[in-house]
Amino acid sequence: MLPETVAAAFPLPDQAQWRSAVDKVLKGADFEKRLVSQSADGIRIAPLYPAAHAKTRPFRSEAGRWHVAARLDHPSPVSARDLALADLEGGADTLVLSFAGALAARGYGLVAEDVAALGAALDGVMLDLIRLRLDPAPAGERNAGLIAELIARRDLDPAKVGVDFGLDPIGVLASHGALPATWPELGRSLATLIDELRGRGFSGPFLTVDTRPYHEAGASEAQELGAAMATAIAYLRALEAGGMALDLARDAISFTLVADTDEFMTVAKFRAARLLWERVQQACGLEAKPMALHAETAWRSLTRRDPYVNQLRATIAGFSAGVGGADSLTVLPFTAALGLPDAFARRVARNTQLILLEEANLWRVADPAAGAGGFEALTQALCEQGWSKLQDLEREAADGLPGMVAALANGHVQQGLARQRALRAKAIATRREPITGTSEFPHLGEGVVEVLAVAPMAGGSEAAAAETCLVAEALPSLRLAEDFEALRDAAEAAAVQLGKRPTAFLATLGSIADFTARAGFARNLFEAGGLAAPGHDGFPGTADTDLAVLVAAFEASGARLACLCGSDAGYASEAVAAAQALRAKGATVWLAGRPGDLEGALNQAGVSAFIFAGCDVIETLRSAHAIAAA
Template sequence: MKSAPASDLPFMDAFAAPSQEAWRAAVDKVLKGADFEKRLVGKTADDIRIEPLYEAASPALRPLRGEAGRWHVAVRLDHPEPAEAQKLALADLEGGADFLSIAFAGARAARGYGLVADDVAALDASLDGAMLDLIRLRLDPAPQGRVNALLLAALVEKRGLSPDTLTIDFGLDPIGLLASQGSLAAPWPEIGRRLADTVRALKARGFAGPFITADARPWHEAGASEAQELGAMLATAIAYLRALENEGFPLEEARDAISFVLVADTDEFLTIAKFRAARLLWQRVQQACGLSPKPMILHAETAWRSLTRRDPWVNLLRGTIATFSAGIGGADSLIVQPFTAALGLPDGFARRVARNTQLVLLEEANLWRVADPAAGAGSFEALTLALCEQAWGVLQGLEQRAADGLPGIVAALASGTVQADLAKQREARAKAIATRREPITGTSEFPNLKETPVAVLAVAPVGRPTPRTELRKASEQDQGDLIDQLAGGATRDAALSAPEDSVQAQALPSQRLAEPFEVLRDKADAAPQRPVVFLATLGPIADFTARAGFARNLFEAGGLSAPSGGGFAKDGVTDIAALVAACTASGARLACLCGSDAAYAAEGRAASQALTTAGATVWLAGRPGDMEAELNQAGVTSFIYAGGDVIEALTRAHAIVAA
């Protein structure tokens, strides 16, 4: 009887395992004296080191999803008109989705659109044909979120469904609304009372929840780093835990009432680590509260800030990476932003591609079949733990801001501390975007000036709902009675409460990373004719191709056409007269010299003088080095090179071509 092999891969035993020292010696040989740290070690926005090589880690027992198997394919119901919203929703459900996220008008996630439903009849029409006991529902946090929750509960009652057979996340998130819109509907103690009353009323009807959402999206859209996003999300959840506990809820019930929303971005490693860290951190919070930990309910959404309006087809790649990362990281459900979302309300095709992105990864790639694929991978384990440490520090910092009866996260928003911290992150990232250290494919790199437009629905934005002015105080309203009134046909105004003096804060901005480049592209597109930059190439084509390609890519990122031909070489030198004639014929006010260092030394001065005499402003592609003063004297006014501020250069270029 043969003995079992020592390894599943016995042939690997023939090779000696290399040591870290041997690997480092080989790397140093290749680097030839270059700085190891600068070349091979990266840093995250939280200053976490990303090493080029990690040793295998011993996987530890980690909190996983509460429900084994596939994550849920979610789509957003956000068309303003109930009948049209219903058609889109049914197409999504028939096409493989099993989770509807309802974004009422005014919801941040609706981006100026959102379902307009002032009564149960309108909400019922938007969900006509949807079997609510076979799918999952979630309300996106929105103004009048309490009323939206009561409307949905009233719809369930009207349809005669048993709440205990349904899975509904009611999405109440007043802190998220404070961050997004700059105010609470009432003082914080009153907000806690209203939350508790609404949760009690819904539980009394048989709904299991969750009822409250700790939503990280406002922080992410405002530029938060991974640790800031996690810390703010957890601080929000802790504020809700305390609010419900103060209103008499046992901590276990308060914990079970909360769900989470986290953003999946285009950095695969950090997104996977972030989702894994979120579960570890929530487990730690529960332990600190003396609770026996339960898995968090973790919804995911691909990043709004990574979407582009230019070359939106690249958003398909961004969405795929984010979907993969959220799935591997352990999301319970996921919404993929349709690739045209930054341009308007997505049509059926864009929605179909978004949900199919998930279905392909579920059904064909089978990503869901392993509970934690990253377990034991040194890089993911190290990043997960580093993010936990950083996020816990952010959480503690926010908790220390508690003052005047306000929880830490609310007090930090009211004082402007959060806004200042996020502004620093936005500034740092904006610099990385402007210098293309963080390139945006199709926007800052490899732009396409001949892109064809994509289709979106012809729907006008709807804005926020406007209630009537004479309203009852919230303390005079019984939530259970309101559900009955709404089920009987009352409008949402019956459930609104009178405004009260409340906490105010500077609203967090919602910014996409590509916006600075898109502003320049829009400016160029608005011109009667597309502005042109003349690429004044020196020497034979083999000598100028690299820098001409760099310059064309840079100028086209701002919408400026920069065609290059076969050059002006003649008998081994540049025909400067022909070059100047071509520049004049192009009508370009800006000319950019493109060539090798040797060509700049031999012909740069003469070419610049000739172009300047002909009336062109002259730039040069590349770093000038010792020739800078000489080239400046010859007429070169600016230099473009890798690592320079492209936004600043393009802004100046626009001013020149428009003069």
């Protein structure tokens, strides 16, 4: 520590001094537009925050390391066992049982219709030394019964076996669109089942508030938090109506939240979730306990193209979940969007957590974000927004249905998510929200990634019971990269048909220094849709560009689409002539950049479209496909 006399010589700058220095760098540019962004919920995200001192802190339910969870989701019990044992031997201490029919099984999932099959899947697993979690599924009550019976047959003390039974009928309604009983009947059934399991010695949790269906349907952070709290309140009321004491009902509930690739918002979301749950408990007249919080990295952020980038996404999401205070964490393997992950992909997912735990030592601080102005401000903003979303859902209660259930049944949730999904789709299409390896820096020469040779099940799962009493429009499960991936698939299909990859010819004007920036932009854009856009050193002539050589190169490329790339000055002097020359050879001519005052002349010369930062890349690429593959 510096002596006081030395420290005094370096006084800390205040906010005004910092802002003055920033304004000098901006040189008149708008501070809000250049340095301030907004979250999906409209929360202002500033570049600098003062230190903060929160009144309450969102502590975890237990101190120490978070639990490393691995998925047990292979349809074959024997194969599932082999993969699970490798995970446990490699450092995992929790197994997530994703039975066939669960949303999280992604069309795969463990097929175990009886205790014998489940026993085969867990053969060699010492259940009293690990934890088990069940993914919510339409057959959730049956799955819970199978686990309880297996533990009884192994003569284990249920009190010493940690099981989160994963019952989530509201989540199943959201993901599958149907429930087999009326809400009052479901509430009574849940209360009875939980009492039975407690009577056998299990401590729970028994119900899981799972926000994955909402996140995969496009939910913002506040929408996810609002759905979580509204669902938990519905369960509290149902169990209390079934005769269960409110504190026992509270203890029966755990939460599963999604850790996404926005580090700041994910950390703030997890911290806000804990604070919101404390407030809900206090409103119920309970002495608040920390929530049991499981995290899973985001399905919607995974890509099928350049899937190795998914490892970076998983690291950011896992880091954020750890800092945010998750009690346990599942990192989705980087090949999960391509099929059932093999042992290598599972090991990478597992080791991602182990490195964060053992080398980064994230678990050693109870709340690493405490006092950081940015995190505290975002946490508080999400608490306010999440509470507002909760109140919005609660107002939908009608005809004996709690707010969350009624909001799913009447389409209120679906409509809100659709609006949010459309906003995000626009941000993806215009690349304001870039996807590395997909919409930005695509890799057309990517190699084949291995997954297990297991086909998804026909229909994807066990459906909800045939006799349906409560229905809702099932929420879609979407990944952000799907539109770009469809374009890449279409380009490769066209390559098979044409004998070569569809190509966009980059008609560069002037020197390398003149065209490099826009040629790089155009190549990145076209390759995001799977089109080849080979580069070259340009076509220098006695003046600026040898148009005869440029046209000859276009004809030799076999392309149908030519994109002019150059500087503003080059466009003013050469673009019209170049467009006319290319049009004369049958090219559809585009230009990289905004046309400005030249638009009329360029259109008259044959330039039919302009590509620039902020344009709708998806629609632009669809048009490029129609031209290049014609």
